[in-house]
Amino acid sequence: MALFDTPYRKAGMALLLGVGLILPLVAGNQLLHIFNLTMLVIVGALALNLLTGFAGQLSLGHAAFLGVGGYVSHFVSQAGIPFPLVVLAATAFGGALGFLVGAPALRLRGLYIVLATVGFHYIVLYLIHVYQSSGEDSILALTGFLMPEADLGFVVLDSAVRWFYFLGGVLILTTAFCLNLARTRVARAWIALRERDITAAALGINLAVYKLKAFVVSSALACMAGSLLVYYLGSVSAEYYTLDLAVSYLAMVVIGGYGSIFGSYLGACFIALMPFFITWLFEFFEASPRTQVQLLVPSQVIVFGLVMIGFLIFEPRGLIGIWRRIRVYFELWPLSRSILAVRRD
Amino acid sequence: MLADILVLLSIYALLGAGYVIVYRSSRVLNFAYPEIFMVSAYLGFAIVATVQIDPHAIFPVGFVIGVVAGILIYLFLMAPMAGQPVFAAVLVTIGLGIILRGLVYIEFTGQSIFPGSELGVDNSTVDIFEGLSITRYGLVMVVASLAIIAGLLLFFRYSRLGMQMRAASFDPKLAAYRGMNIHLLFAIAWGMSLGIGAFAGGLYGMNYQIGIAISLVGIKALVVALVGGMDSLTGLVPAALIVAAMEILVQRFIDPALSEVIPFIVLVVILLIRPWGLLGTKEMIDRV
Numbered sequence: 162m163a164l165f166d167t168p169y170r171k172a173g174m175a176l177l178l179g180v181g182l183i184l185p186l187v188a189g190n191q192l193l194h195i196f197n198l199t200m201l202v203i204v205g206a207l208a209l210n211l212l213t214g215f216a217g218q219l220s221l222g223h224a225a226f227l228g229v230g231g232y233v234s235h236f237v238s239q240a241g242i243p244f245p246l247v248v249l250a251a252t253a254f255g256g257a258l259g260f261l262v263g264a265p266a267l268r269l270r271g272l273y274i275v276l277a278t279v280g281f282h283y284i285v286l287y288l289i290h291v292y293q294s295s296g297e298d299s300i301l302a303l304t305g306f307l308m309p310e311a312d313l314g315f316v317v318l319d320s321a322v323r324w325f326y327f328l329g330g331v332l333i334l335t336t337a338f339c340l341n342l343a344r345t346r347v348a349r350a351w352i353a354l355r356e357r358d359i360t361a362a363a364l365g366i367n368l369a370v371y372k373l374k375a376f377v378v379s380s381a382l383a384c385m386a387g388s389l390l391v392y393y394l395g396s397v398s399a400e401y402y403t404l405d406l407a408v409s410y411l412a413m414v415v416i417g418g419y420g421s422i423f424g425s426y427l428g429a430c431f432i433a434l435m436p437f438f439i440t441w442l443f444e445f446f447e448a449s450p451r452t453q454v455q456l457l458v459p460s461q462v463i464v465f466g467l468v469m470i471g472f473l474i475f476e477p478r479g480l481i482g483i484w485r486r487i488r489v490y491f492e493l494w495p496l497s498r499s500i501l502a503v504r505r506d
Numbered sequence: 507m508l509a510d511i512l513v514l515l516s517i518y519a520l521l522g523a524g525y526v527i528v529y530r531s532s533r534v535l536n537f538a539y540p541e542i543f544m545v546s547a548y549l550g551f552a553i554v555a556t557v558q559i560d561p562h563a564i565f566p567v568g569f570v571i572g573v574v575a576g577i578l579i580y581l582f583l584m585a586p587m588a589g590q591p592v593f594a595a596v597l598v599t600i601g602l603g604i605i606l607r608g609l610v611y612i613e614f615t616g617q618s619i620f621p622g623s624e625l626g627v628d629n630s631t632v633d634i635f636e637g638l639s640i641t642r643y644g645l646v647m648v649v650a651s652l653a654i655i656a657g658l659l660l661f662f663r664y665s666r667l668g669m670q671m672r673a674a675s676f677d678p679k680l681a682a683y684r685g686m687n688i689h690l691l692f693a694i695a696w697g698m699s700l701g702i703g704a705f706a707g708g709l710y711g712m713n714y715q716i717g718i719a720i721s722l723v724g725i726k727a728l729v730v731a732l733v734g735g736m737d738s739l740t741g742l743v744p745a746a747l748i749v750a751a752m753e754i755l756v757q758r759f760i761d762p763a764l765s766e767v768i769p770f771i772v773l774v775v776i777l778l779i780r781p782w783g784l785l786g787t788k789e790m791i792d793r794v
Contacts, residue, residue, distance in 0.1 A: 265778050268777075268778065269781055271592065272535050272593065273777060275535075276535075276728070276773065276777065277777050279773075280729075283767055283770040284767055284770055284771060286767075287763065287764065287767040290763065411597070411600075412597075412601075455615070458611065459609070459611035462605075462607060463604075463605050463608035463609065463612075465604060465608075466602065466604035469601035470583065470601040470602065474583070474598070
């Protein structure tokens with residue numbers, strides 16, 4: 162396990178795993194639900210981080226990819242195919258879709274890719290609406306479809322605890338995949354492409370191939386996350402996949418820190434938990450139900466925007482940048498103050 | 507139907523001009539523009555409704571507020587981003603748009619308002635000639651947008667300030683060496699852009715209605731700006747004509763839901779075959 166090269170890392174991972182195994186036994190369903198959602202969001206954020214953080218291709222099409230994952234799952238599951246195969250099918254479809262979207266994007270760069278992904282988002286959303294209203298039932302056209310239960314064969318994922326263990330496993334596998342990918346030639350080529358594409362090409366990196374790979378891998382992972390999400394929520398509805406959702410995933414990558422796996426964790430937790438935190442604040446200050454109804458959602462939106470702008474202006478390296486500074490501070494502890502002042506660039 | 511196309515065309519061209527002015531000066535795509543358009547529509551209505559002045563004050567008041575807001579946004583949000591990658595500045599505008607939307611939810615709870623009927627202004631249709639009748643404010647919109655775009659063209663071509671702004675966008679460093687205050691020039695560009703956006707917001711509200719959803723009009727106008735060429739004011743009118751005509755035609759003859767997506771399909775197609783737009787500068791985009 163070259164990923165955990167130091168004893169501290171090994172100990173840390175063991176501790177994390179231990180906490181994860183015990184947690185469902187002590188935490189209530191409400192808390193587990195929050196954890197489950199956060200883990201799903203982290204998988205989605207990791208997917209976007211490969212494309213945006215590593216390969217430097219800014220994308221606002223992430224909500225659309227998640228949506229495709231969800232709707233493909235619904236379509237495939239209609240045929241009575243078991244849950245694991247449905248997720249695999251959605252992942253494969255996502256890979257193919259990433260190829261389809263990435264191929265035209267080869268002609269573009271920078272802001273024009275953002276625009277292309279915005280166009281992609283609205284087109285996919287339209288197709289989703291068409292699919293949703295194509296059924297015979299007119300109520301389903303408005304509310305969305307119900308998903309079957311996630312049946313793994315030997316166990317049915319019907320409780321928050323079971324989902325917690327399952328999603329924990331998925332998250333560990335995804336993280337291991339991303340961490341390993343980050344050590345390969347592919348990820349190094351992506352980083353070169355992000356930093357300066359002309360130099361990368363001069364170094365012998367085939368830009369078109371690696372851009373395509375970024376789109377394919379990111380899209381496949383996103384569709385997997387989308388598929389798991391609809392199974393977890395138990396339903397799939399077009400209303401969920403807004404441009405704001407895509408923005409919030411982009412914000413996770415930005416706030417966490419570009420091109421850092423751990424940063425994606427931090428960013429995803431930050432963005433996913435913030436609404437719960439604000440709700441808790443409202444309850445803490447005993448806001449009247451009327452104020453809650455009026456102010457809760459808008460204030461979540463506003464705080465989200467403020468946090469995003471604040472990070473971009475004051476801490477462009479994101480939470481991972483803060484984390485690294487803190488680590489350096491403790492590593493150098495008695496001597497740290499002067500060094501910290503120098504390293505603060 | 508021709509009138510519908512004309513009015514939609516002019517609103518697209520007007521908002522497209524707002525994107526183009528900012529893009530050609532500071533190379534930033536202002537993703538907060540749709541929200542600015544929406545907020546100014548709400549704000550203009552709120553001011554006129556509370557102060558009890560002539561409803562038409564919405565236009566100059568909106569314009570002035572827009573100009574001031576644009577300069578402030580540049581100074582406090584965009585100027586600090588100088589030297590950072592462009593996409594960081596673009597993400598800041600996205601964040602700004604989100605904040606503005608949240609504020610509208612708080613202040614107006616996102617409900618739809620019909621300023622035309624609430625303020626009691628006359629928005630009856632007038633017949634231009636046989637078969638072409640258009641609402642009064644629709645007519646104002648068409649005339650105003652053509653006048654503003656013509657005025658902008660003349661401004662950038664002949665006036666001293668306009669020439670300086672072009673120089674600053676062409677090569678900011680060289681312009682700064684020559685003694686131009688490029689921050690001031692960029693701030694003016696942002697002010698002009700947001701002023702136009704606020705003016706358009708007021709007009710749009712008078713003619714149709716105000717709601718959270720009208721920011722989608724602003725996003726479609728971004729498509730128009732891109733189709734025309736992100737740095738080209740002359741490309742706006744033909745681009746707006748293409749997008750508006752296709753949208754209205756599809757809405758009438760094929761499927762209203764599909765018409766909402768038409769601009770984005772146009773966007774993807776244009777990006778594939780001619781990413782620099784109809785009349786944009788070709789060198790600006792380099793491919794992989």
